[in-house]
Amino acid sequence: MRKKKWVAPFLENEDRYLVEGHYVHENDLPLRVEIGMGMGDFITESASRHPEIFYVGLEKEETCVARAIRKAMDLDLENFKVLLADAGNIEEYFDPDSTDVIYLHFSDPWPKKRNHKRRLTYPPFLSHYAKILKDQGILILKTDNEAFFDDSLLYFEESAFTLLETDRNYYVEGEPMTAYQAKFVSEGKPIYYAKYVLNKV
Numbered sequence: 001m002r003k004k005k006w007v008a009p010f011l012e013n014e015d016r017y018l019v020e021g022h023y024v025h026e027n028d029l030p031l032r033v034e035i036g037m038g039m040g041d042f043i044t045e046s047a048s049r050h051p052e053i054f055y056v057g058l059e060k061e062e063t064c065v066a067r068a069i070r071k072a073m074d075l076d077l078e079n080f081k082v083l084l085a086d087a088g089n090i091e092e093y094f095d096p097d098s099t100d101v102i103y104l105h106f107s108d109p110w111p112k113k114r115n116h117k118r119r120l121t122y123p124p125f126l127s128h129y130a131k132i133l134k135d136q137g138i139l140i141l142k143t144d145n146e147a148f149f150d151d152s153l154l155y156f157e158e159s160a161f162t163l164l165e166t167d168r169n170y171y172v173e174g175e176p177m178t179a180y181q182a183k184f185v186s187e188g189k190p191i192y193y194a195k196y197v198l199n200k201v
Contacts, residue, residue: 040068
């Protein structure tokens with residue numbers, strides 16, 4: 001169990017946004033979860049633009065969590081929470097059939113074959129996501145790594161997810177971006193994008 005003090009050098013009143021343990025969705029807003037939210041650029045901007053949607057960011061790096069919370073405080077968000085947690089245990093943190101959308105943005109591609117099982121799109125992870133997503137829930141994948149993207153498309157083929165859209169040079173003007181996406185776009189690098197729907201029946 002981590003010490004509650006960890007965030008003190010960064011923030012005050014972090015309890016407004018930081019969730020300890022299992023997240024309970026106590027309102028009627030649609031729930032969207034970003035797994036590996038980094039410093040929270042995408043998710044806090046999305047929450048600011050869409051008060052009709054509730055966002056939860058999952059991140060295992062403490063410094064990233066602290067920075068995301070600071071951004072949420074600066075924006076005075078009422079529809080955002082953070083979980084300091086690992087995606088491998090996501091079922092411990094969300095109720096079954098509770099989530100409308102999952103975002104996987106620029107996760108570690110783990111290029112060496114011996115590490116592929118650590119990829120957040122590897123089949124066991126997809127099974128975990130399917131348990132917390134609602135039927136017809138959406139999963140959105142973005143990456144700058146083409147090999148990881150191609151492998152992920154194959155992983156999804158063996159899952160309960162159905163491909164809706166794919167784009168190998170994805171860009172939408174004005175859309176919130178992660179820090180990585182903004183960097184890659186500024187450098188003219190392609191963004192690989194896929195959108196899936198979950199079919200539970």
